[in-house]
Amino acid sequence: MINDDASEVSLIDRARAGDARAFEELLRPHRDKLWAVCVRVTGHPADAEDAVQECMVAIWRGLPRFRGESQFSTWIYRIAANAALGIVRRRREVPVEEIFDLPPNPGFEDAIALHDEIQAALRKVPEDFRVALVLREYGGLTYEEIAEHQGIPIQTVKSRLNRARSAVRAALTVE
Template sequence: MSPIERSQSLPAHGYEPPDDADDGEQRSDALLTARASEGDDEAFEQLVRRHGPVLLRLATRLLGSRSEAEDAVQESFVSAWRRLPEFRENSAFGTWMYRIVTNRCLNVLRARRPVVTLDAVSEPAAAEHQVSPARAAEGRAAVEALSKAMVVLSPEQRVCWVLREVDGLPYDAIADMVGISQEAARGRVFRARRQLTEAMVAWR
């Protein structure tokens, strides 16, 4: 089984932006990337296992579908393997992959009507005391309302909104990932917030 094929079984646990890696890990990434570009399958497999869970979590957030997210990450690693000669050594491998996955997901969203599943939206945090059935039902209804509201966002708005509101990325990073200006990224997030606010007015 190739390192690409093994990436399909990666778990989506925890979330840390790739740039949060320490200097030692980034240096290790650079060494592994250099070896992988020379045809070292084992080195690339280590990169897949190191960054796969983070990227799978990102793709799931963007697409709202675990199965589609797995496909997107798989295809992104295949693309990265083929494009390793293009990789700039002064860039972080994790950031490069983050950009590839983000754009892969954006293409998927553009090809279909965006739908977010309830599993991709965090449930409201439970109170320390037991929540009443009525409050629990209200929480589920709010989550469902948000799911429906997300459908009205354009793929571009959705990607920028998730990167900002869910992943907490700064606007300059979002602009770099999507290939737009910071002003455009801010505009897309603003419009997405406005549309979601209007759609969720009953839950304020």
């Protein structure tokens, strides 16, 4: 487990030198959030698994280019979001009915049903809005980090988040 910034920097340096164990230790505290970002963007566990794998490879390959200008976690969540978006874009060749195959409203009877409803609601949100929401709520990125990632002003991030939350709320209340 990473205890401080110095040990994280040490793990990054060792991973850059090809130490696979250091790389594994470096990513261990982030695995759950990487998964959460990928599953929320893709909306499908199998696609999220593919995205996480692509993300890990991209992090490994990109580690020599990580300059430390942002936090390591910010950098890897950005990579995860991009990997998940790549999966979604490739999946668009699937008929729209399959992508938005929404389960019947289960009435929120248990946590799994709630999860399914949220996933379905997220799939209805426009991609740029969904990514901003996922990066904020599941990735823990700041408005500034999201703005940098999406190449937009901070005020636009706030607007996208507001619209995304409203769209999810509306989708969850529709029967």
